[in-house]
Amino acid sequence: MGRKGISLEGRVLETRGRRVVVEGPAGPSVCFLSGQRAVVGDRVRFEDAPGTGGKLLEVLARTTTLSRSDAQGREQVLAANLRGLLIVSSVSEPPFRAGLVDRYLVAAGVAGLETAIVLNKTDLPIGDDVEAELSLREAGGVPVLRVGRGDEAGLAALQAFLGERPGAWALVGHSGVGKTSLVARLCPEIDVGPVAAVSDYWGTGRHTTTASRIFGVEGGGEVVDSPGIRSFAPAGLAPDDVRQFFPGMFALGCKFRDCRHRPGEEGCVADAEVPADLVASYRRLLAEIQEIDRRSRP
Ligand SMILES: Nc1nc2c(ncn2[C@@H]2O[C@H](COP(=O)(O)OP(=O)(O)OP(=O)(O)O)[C@@H](O)[C@H]2O)c(=O)[nH]1
Ligand SMILES: [Zn+2]
Structure with missing residues (x-):
């Protein structure tokens, strides 16, 4: 308990109701919110109290925010200090939707985030129309990465892309395009490495459902998976x-x-x-x- 009372700086790796996991100078610790609204990616000041749970003192200024408006039209921040959006789409099942990709691209621009299109399920036959849509956006400056079941080279290229662009990238895309599967492939150490160690802090075992979480990608880089973000429909665009x-x-x-x-x-x-x-x-x-x-x- 020697560190109690000392204010530390860290980053929110995971949120779950009124508790957050903060990555601090000495590793991850669970903190309780006391009135603040912290989201995944937030830089915070906190007071550590190993064993009993630390206390969040302050949420520091955000460089970027990803937001949506709730049913009452109020802005709801989903994640802070992201670097980019990984716009996940699939060759088919569900069909590639260029219009949705465009909305995400514009929403990312508004939020000051970098973007990449990830085309998943390349093990399925790709239509010429999908290739044409991708080429147009690639020519417009958007990186396009291809992954699919059994494509280890594609996966390695995506890992390298993220490793070369440090910071957290949030996965967005239509339901069923394969975001969950992709996180599992990008972070094969999920059940054994430091990520699992973070989950063990909850004391409820490894396979807990989490509101939002930053995952370390093999080879460096980070992805964010969050129910709020993955179902985030870009709204409020002008x-x-x-x-x-x-x-x-x-x-x-x-x-x-x-x-x-x-x-x-x-x-x-x-x-x-x-x-x-x-x-x-x-x-x-x-x-x-x-x-x-x-x-x-x-
Ligand atoms: N053929 C093929 N199927 C895949 C691939 N990746 C994922 N799938 C399948 O696509 C379906 C949806 O995958 P999920 O990872 O649950 O998709 P998701 O985007 O997380 O979906 P939501 O949780 O609804 O947002 C599952 O049946 C997967 O097995 C792939 O590379 N190729
Ligand atoms: Zn014009």
């Missing part, structure tokens, strides 16, 4: 967000700097400079967002 963050569409030399690249817009170079299919995807998302935006105004 038409201007689409203009600013849609891949391959934000650095065009149109006559007007705030050009929204709608069909026939004066001085717009989008049709001349960007592949037609990407412009079409952009306009589809813009139209959807404008419609939502219009309906939400009185």
